Amino acid sequence: MVVENRLNGNGMVLSETTYRRISRILYELNTRLRATLTIFADMNGYPIDYSGDPKNINVNALTAVAAGSFSASNEMSRMISGEQNFDHVLHEGSRRNVYMCNVSNDYIMILVFGKAVPIGFVRLLTHTAVGKLNQYLDSLKMQSRHISQFIDADFRSKLNRELDQAFGF
Amino acid sequence: MFIDWKNREIVFKIVYYGPGLGGKTTNLEYIHSKLNPSLCSELISFKTKEDRTLYFDFMQMGLPAIDGKKPRFHLYTIPGQVQYGYGRKLVISGADAIVFVADSQKARMDENLASLADLQEKLSIYKKSLQKVPWIMQYNKRDLPHCATIPSLQSKLNFMNVPYFEAVAMNGQGVFETLKKVIQITLSQK
Ligand SMILES: Nc1nc2c(ncn2[C@@H]2O[C@H](COP(=O)(O)OP(=O)(O)OP(=O)(O)O)[C@@H](O)[C@H]2O)c(=O)[nH]1
Ligand SMILES: [Mg+2]
Numbered sequence: 001m002v003v004e005n006r007l008n009g010n011g012m013v014l015s016e017t018t019y020r021r022i023s024r025i026l027y028e029l030n031t032r033l034r035a036t037l038t039i040f041a042d043m044n045g046y047p048i049d050y051s052g053d054p055k056n057i058n059v060n061a062l063t064a065v066a067a068g069s070f071s072a073s074n075e076m077s078r079m080i081s082g083e084q085n086f087d088h089v090l091h092e093g094s095r096r097n098v099y100m101c102n103v104s105n106d107y108i109m110i111l112v113f114g115k116a117v118p119i120g121f122v123r124l125l126t127h128t129a130v131g132k133l134n135q136y137l138d139s140l141k142m143q144s145r146h147i148s149q150f151i152d153a154d155f156r157s158k159l160n161r162e163l164d165q166a167f168g169f
Numbered sequence: 170m171f172i173d174w175k176n177r178e179i180v181f182k183i184v185y186y187g188p189g190l191g192g193k194t195t196n197l198e199y200i201h202s203k204l205n206p207s208l209c210s211e212l213i214s215f216k217t218k219e220d221r222t223l224y225f226d227f228m229q230m231g232l233p234a235i236d237g238k239k240p241r242f243h244l245y246t247i248p249g250q251v252q253y254g255y256g257r258k259l260v261i262s263g264a265d266a267i268v269f270v271a272d273s274q275k276a277r278m279d280e281n282l283a284s285l286a287d288l289q290e291k292l293s294i295y296k297k298s299l300q301k302v303p304w305i306m307q308y309n310k311r312d313l314p315h316c317a318t319i320p321s322l323q324s325k326l327n328f329m330n331v332p333y334f335e336a337v338a339m340n341g342q343g344v345f346e347t348l349k350k351v352i353q354i355t356l357s358q359k
Contacts, residue, residue, distance in 0.1 A: 044263030167345040
């Protein structure tokens with residue numbers, strides 16, 4: 001698929017080069033931490049990329065919920081301290097922890113890791129990874145282009161057939 | 170919209186908006202119960218004890234690859250109750266298209282209008298508007314007595330003349346028709 005930095009008004013498309021660089025950073029972070037899963041997502045809850053083995057975790061659903069929860073935590077801190085405190089949130093589970101932190105205002109990192117991994121270590125390495133990711137955020141920025149650049153009439157008519165089949169029409 | 174390189178997916182976000190108790194969650198529940206499980210994720214709901222949406226409902230629907238690209242749809246509902254405005258603001262962000270689920274009962278007309286105004290206000294936070302984002306209307310609960318007529322609903326609520334569907338979400342009537350249409354307008358946005 002040849003889609004280089006093309007976007008519609010509210011979407012985003014990664015160039016393959018940027019994508020590979022981000023993948024690499026996530027892979028290194030996930031491996032060094034021996035984490036279960038490391039997800040880089042946008043604040044709307046779309047996973048951009050992840051590293052690790054999701055096993056029975058639904059990455060899309062987890063990201064949607066994590067982005068919501070992160071955003072709610074920030075709103076809570078805004079309510080009590082009066083400022084937007086974009087930083088990090090730790091959720092301690094019985095078997096695994098989830099650590100979330102923002103990457104600029106628009107993206108979020110979500111790490112799922114076992115209880116044996118020290119939190120301080122997670123913070124430190126994630127902080128470094130976020131610093132590296134920051135370099136590529138500009139190339140994630142969207143240009144206003146039209147969706148028809150990669151969805152044409154032919155795609156739409158094929159999609160209609162798939163929908164009819166899926167919906168039993 | 171988002172393109173996922175790893176999995177060659179094109180992902181769209183579709184949001185069901187509308188007043189509390191209008192039937193948004195019921196739409197998603199019906200879709201989830203009828204779709205082939207291989208096409209959708211589990212349905213995740215943040216609910217109060219009374220089954221009201223607290224934050225949002227979420228499910229993903231996927232279709233087989235078309236020309237090497239897999240279309241994916243993230244379906245969300247918002248919490249209709251007035252006090253959960255923050256959840257609405259969160260969920261509407263990045264929406265590619267919207268289904269407005271109106272309650273057809275005459276007595277609910279003010280709530281429908283207030284929710285439309287709220288939607289416009291939430292969109293404006295992201296520098297969007299009902300004039301720019303593709304959306305459609307679903308007149309739900311057509312089975313109930315004391316429903317407003319379609320011409321009356323059209324003149325009161327559908328001021329932009331967007332496509333509309335009559336529905337009884339509880340038994341599935343109009344639910345997939347609405348979903349198909351909103352997907353079509355998502356993909357054909359200008
Ligand atoms: N009679 C009738 N009842 C319906 C219909 N659709 C939904 N309901 C009922 O209306 C009630 C509210 O439906 P929900 O889907 O939870 O409403 P909602 O829009 O998600 O409400 P909030 O989460 O508070 O925003 C439930 O008891 C449904 O069973 C319909 O078409 N006809
Ligand atoms: Mg609901």
